[in-house]
Amino acid sequence: MAQILVVDDSSTVRNEVADFLKSQGLAVATAVDGKDGLDKLKADASIKLVVSDVNMPNMDGLTMAEKIRSEQKNTAVSIIMLTTENSPAMKERGKAAGIKGWIVKPFNGPGVIATLKKLAS
Amino acid sequence: MNLRHRITLLIVLAFLAISSIGGYSILQSRNNAAEVKVVTEGVVPSALASADLVALLKDVQLATITLVTAPDENTAAQAKDKLTAQKARLKVGLELQFRQASSTTQQGLLQQAQEGLDDYFAAVDETMQFKLAGQKDLAEASLFASVAEYQRAMEQIIGTLRIEKNRTKDEAITALNENLSDTVMAIAGVSVLAALVLAAAGALLYRQITRPISRMQAMMSEIAASQDFTRRVPVDRMDEIGHSIVAFNSMITKIQESSELLQQKTADMQAMLQNIPQGILTIVDGNKVHPEFSAYLETIFETRDIAGRSMMDLVFANTHLGADALSQLEAVGGACLGEDVMNFAFNEHLLVGEIEKTMADGRVKILDLSWSPITDDADTIVRLMLCVRDVTELRKLAAEANEQKRELEIIGEILAVTQEKFHDFIAGAIKFIDENELLIRQHPEHDAETIAQLFRHMHTIKGNARTYGLQHLTNIVHEAEQTYDELRKPRPGIAWDQAMLLDELAGVKAMVECYAHINEVSLGRKGPGRRGGERYLLVDREHIQQAIQRLETINTRNLHELVAARDAVRKALRLLGTEPIGEVLGGVFESLPALAQELGKAAPLVKIEDNGYVVRNQAGSLLKNVFMHLIRNAMDHGLETPAVRLAQGKPGAGLIRLKMGVAGGMLNLRLSDDGRGLALARIRQMAVEKGLIAADAPLVDEEIARQIFRPGFSTAEKVTEVSGRGVGMDAVNDFIKREHGRIEIRFLDDAVGADFRQFEIVVCLPESLAEHVDDDQVLLVERTRQEPVAAGSAAGPDQGAHEAEPGKGNLRVV
Numbered sequence: 063m064a065q066i067l068v069v070d071d072s073s074t075v076r077n078e079v080a081d082f083l084k085s086q087g088l089a090v091a092t093a094v095d096g097k098d099g100l101d102k103l104k105a106d107a108s109i110k111l112v113v114s115d116v117n118m119p120n121m122d123g124l125t126m127a128e129k130i131r132s133e134q135k136n137t138a139v140s141i142i143m144l145t146t147e148n149s150p151a152m153k154e155r156g157k158a159a160g161i162k163g164w165i166v167k168p169f170n171g172p173g174v175i176a177t178l179k180k181l182a183s
Numbered sequence: 184m185n186l187r188h189r190i191t192l193l194i195v196l197a198f199l200a201i202s203s204i205g206g207y208s209i210l211q212s213r214n215n216a217a218e219v220k221v222v223t224e225g226v227v228p229s230a231l232a233s234a235d236l237v238a239l240l241k242d243v244q245l246a247t248i249t250l251v252t253a254p255d256e257n258t259a260a261q262a263k264d265k266l267t268a269q270k271a272r273l274k275v276g277l278e279l280q281f282r283q284a285s286s287t288t289q290q291g292l293l294q295q296a297q298e299g300l301d302d303y304f305a306a307v308d309e310t311m312q313f314k315l316a317g318q319k320d321l322a323e324a325s326l327f328a329s330v331a332e333y334q335r336a337m338e339q340i341i342g343t344l345r346i347e348k349n350r351t352k353d354e355a356i357t358a359l360n361e362n363l364s365d366t367v368m369a370i371a372g373v374s375v376l377a378a379l380v381l382a383a384a385g386a387l388l389y390r391q392i393t394r395p396i397s398r399m400q401a402m403m404s405e406i407a408a409s410q411d412f413t414r415r416v417p418v419d420r421m422d423e424i425g426h427s428i429v430a431f432n433s434m435i436t437k438i439q440e441s442s443e444l445l446q447q448k449t450a451d452m453q454a455m456l457q458n459i460p461q462g463i464l465t466i467v468d469g470n471k472v473h474p475e476f477s478a479y480l481e482t483i484f485e486t487r488d489i490a491g492r493s494m495m496d497l498v499f500a501n502t503h504l505g506a507d508a509l510s511q512l513e514a515v516g517g518a519c520l521g522e523d524v525m526n527f528a529f530n531e532h533l534l535v536g537e538i539e540k541t542m543a544d545g546r547v548k549i550l551d552l553s554w555s556p557i558t559d560d561a562d563t564i565v566r567l568m569l570c571v572r573d574v575t576e577l578r579k580l581a582a583e584a585n586e587q588k589r590e591l592e593i594i595g596e597i598l599a600v601t602q603e604k605f606h607d608f609i610a611g612a613i614k615f616i617d618e619n620e621l622l623i624r625q626h627p628e629h630d631a632e633t634i635a636q637l638f639r640h641m642h643t644i645k646g647n648a649r650t651y652g653l654q655h656l657t658n659i660v661h662e663a664e665q666t667y668d669e670l671r672k673p674r675p676g677i678a679w680d681q682a683m684l685l686d687e688l689a690g691v692k693a694m695v696e697c698y699a700h701i702n703e704v705s706l707g708r709k710g711p712g713r714r715g716g717e718r719y720l721l722v723d724r725e726h727i728q729q730a731i732q733r734l735e736t737i738n739t740r741n742l743h744e745l746v747a748a749r750d751a752v753r754k755a756l757r758l759l760g761t762e763p764i765g766e767v768l769g770g771v772f773e774s775l776p777a778l779a780q781e782l783g784k785a786a787p788l789v790k791i792e793d794n795g796y797v798v799r800n801q802a803g804s805l806l807k808n809v810f811m812h813l814i815r816n817a818m819d820h821g822l823e824t825p826a827v828r829l830a831q832g833k834p835g836a837g838l839i840r841l842k843m844g845v846a847g848g849m850l851n852l853r854l855s856d857d858g859r860g861l862a863l864a865r866i867r868q869m870a871v872e873k874g875l876i877a878a879d880a881p882l883v884d885e886e887i888a889r890q891i892f893r894p895g896f897s898t899a900e901k902v903t904e905v906s907g908r909g910v911g912m913d914a915v916n917d918f919i920k921r922e923h924g925r926i927e928i929r930f931l932d933d934a935v936g937a938d939f940r941q942f943e944i945v946v947c948l949p950e951s952l953a954e955h956v957d958d959d960q961v962l963l964v965e966r967t968r969q970e971p972v973a974a975g976s977a978a979g980p981d982q983g984a985h986e987a988e989p990g991k992g993n994l995r996v997v
Contacts, residue, residue: 146510164519173529
């Protein structure tokens with residue numbers, strides 16, 4: 063049972079973000095890439111929010127988002143991208159996949175947690 | 184008649200036309216059918232029957248011939264019957280023709296035929312009689328003579344009748360044809376006419392509908408193209424189109440109103456953007472700067488190339504920000520624009536709040552940045568707004584303010600120490616510091632004995648500094664002492680580092696030299712000062728000596744004298760721990776000649792009327808701090824240069840006057856000078872420029888004067904060493920408030936609204952800080968160029984006006 067799924071191939075970022083979210087009292091699951099993320103999401107219906115990196119091996123974050131919408135028909139879960147850059151093309155894909163937000167790394171702004179909590183509950 | 188009615192009318196007309204054409208056609212075809220019937224059933228058979236008459240006549244002739252030539256009686260009898268039958272048929276045929284006679288010509292002919300037939304039948308009957316009588320020859324003769332003749336006559340008549348009948352028949356057919364042709368023509372004509380009328384009515388209606396519509400359309404296009412909402416479509420007729428046009432016009436009126444409102448708002452916005460002394464811009468897709476921005480942005484960034492430029496280039500190029508921070512900033516724009524407003528909250532922390540930007544000429548500007556998202560109805564961020572403030576001056580002022588505050592505090596600290604003691608302290612401290620420097624330089628390695636020595640020296644400096652209340656110095660010395668203390672420990676947490684220790688020592692030395700500098704330059708207390716006795720004790724001793732003298736010379740048997748002595752002693756004791764104000768501020772007055780020289784002014788006269796009051800020692804530091812600043816302000820802003828003063832008929836040297844008294848339960852210290860007065864116009868202007876008050880604020884002089892106590896205010900044209908850094912009066916106000924006092928400005932003249940007004944500054948402090956000596960007015964006249972003690976006797980004749988007014992109590996010169 064988790065509220066938030068953190069998807070990042072970098073264990074440093076993954077653990078950092080997960081620890082931060084846990085410290086804020088949120089239940090967190092983690093996945094190492096897009097494929098793993100899809101499986102974890104399938105296995106745990108209580109996940110309300112996915113916070114994902116974009117560039118990952120096996121399956122990138124945007125593809126995962128698209129598959130969440132198309133294969134799993136999951137429209138209830140909110141997807142937030144954690145990124146260092148963004149291009150109009152990426153944003154276009156993101157919009158189509160119903161991505162709600164883009165957080166530019168580092169993941170530590172005071173405005174972040176309140177909104178994430180709202181999305182995760 | 185509205186359009187619906189007109190269209191209905193057109194349809195009804197068309198219906199009527201078609202109906203009448205139909206009715207007429209039916210009527211005509213009926214008439215024609217009757218005529219055809221007449222022709223086919225009457226005229227044509229009648230004509231045919233007339234042709235039959237000839238055959239019938241021939242049959243009668245043949246039967247007659249047969250009878251005449253009959254060889255026997257039987258045959259004759261048969262022939263006779265046949266003749267009779269043929270005669271009857273002929274007769275019937277002729278009678279039929281009578282009934283069908285269509286004209287008088289025919290009737291005439293038939294009449295002739297009837298008569299001829301009677302003659303013919305009579306001849307036939309006569310011939311038949313002859314034959315039947317056996318008179319064959321007579322019969323034959325009659326046959327060839329009279330019968331044949333009548334027969335020819337009959338043939339002629341019937342032939343004529345036949346021709347006449349045929350003619351009638353041809354005429355009837357021709358008439359019928361003509362009638363049919365007329366009908367077709369009539370129907371065609373009526374149809375064409377109806378079609379024309381309907382077409383005309385339709386065309387008229389079409390024009391009535393399409394013309395105003397196309398005019399409206401054209402006008403709409405024109406209005407849309409020109410955005411000229413003052414134009415209206417004219418209304419010709421109040422039909423449906425007319426109503427539409429009225430509705431359209433009223434819509435245009437509404438658009439015009441909202442357009443005017445929008446224009447007004449846009450104009451207001453533009454005016455704001457043009458005039459607001461702040462840089463405002465918005466960022467759109469691609470981190471580009473939107474073409475609408477505040478004009479002040481050009482001043483801040485010193486360029487006119489702003490619209491459409493990249494934010495990263497315009498704002499963040501040549502700043503202290505590193506590549507990573509820049510890349511984050513760049514990404515934030517993309518992460519927010521076109522996304523839900525929550526993305527601003529996600530990334531707001533990456534938006535830099537302050538940058539140091541190096542301008543083209545190498546100057547560095549400190550820019551304060553504040554960011555906010557502009558969203559649409561769906562909470563999507565459409566732009567990011569960035570407000571840019573140039574805070575370079577503000578930061579500089581704040582730094583200077585801190586520096587000056589520190590300096591004021593240091594001055595206060597120094598003034599609390601007598602000149603000679605302070606001099607000794609500084610000399611001792613420098614000696615210890617120099618020794619420490621030598622010790623550090625001589626020992627590249629950790630050495631316990633050396634460290635102990637270093638610690639002792641620094642500890643001594645700290646102890647002395649603390650004793651004299653030199654707080655700023657104590658703090659920094661304490662840190663150095665702590666370092667040595669740490670090194671003293673068996674297992675020090677830090678290593679012996681010569682460079683670090685020398686650096687630290689240099690910091691201590693700089694602070695000591697700073698104190699020495701302020702003492703010598705700002706306070707003008709060069710040298711070791713006067714040795715031998717403290718001025719405070721001088722005053723005190725005088726009172727005590729007077730008391731002792733009274734006690735020694737007292738006649739103990741005189742009760743009156745005893746009481747007087749007791750009073751004198753009590754007074755002397757009460758005055759312990761107090762100082763005359765002139766003594767308290769002595770240091771300040773001592774520094775005035777040097778200050779005057781620096782400002783290019785004559786050293787002023789200082790006149791103090793203490794009205795018999797002295798102040799408690801505890802107030803000394805505060806009064807020194809406060810009046811140091813106030814008197815320096817008077818020197819800098821109030822008193823003019825000798826040239827200006829002489830031109831105005833004033834003495835070259837200014838006069839500074841300090842009066843002390845108690846009123847309303849408060850100790851009042853009133854400071855005034857005979858300078859140009861308070862520059863109210865300039866103060867107001869400065870306050871407006873600094874945004875402290877509105878340009879049109881209806882303030883009375885007192886309110887304007889209060890502005891000088893507000894933070895960040897300064898009226899000096901240029902920042903001087905002496906004052907005018909814009910924090911002094913604010914700091915003074917703070918000092919006094921902290922002691923539960925207040926500071927006020929009172930005007931001494933009636934020149935309400937003038938640019939300059941004479942005034943005095945009134946410092947009110949709790950009465951407990953003052954002590955009354957006696958009712959004698961204690962007046963100190965000090966010519967600051969001279970040694971203060973000798974001031975009274977040294978006043979030259981030209982300063983006579985500044986001498987205390989004689990007769991106002993005892994004059995005592997200290």
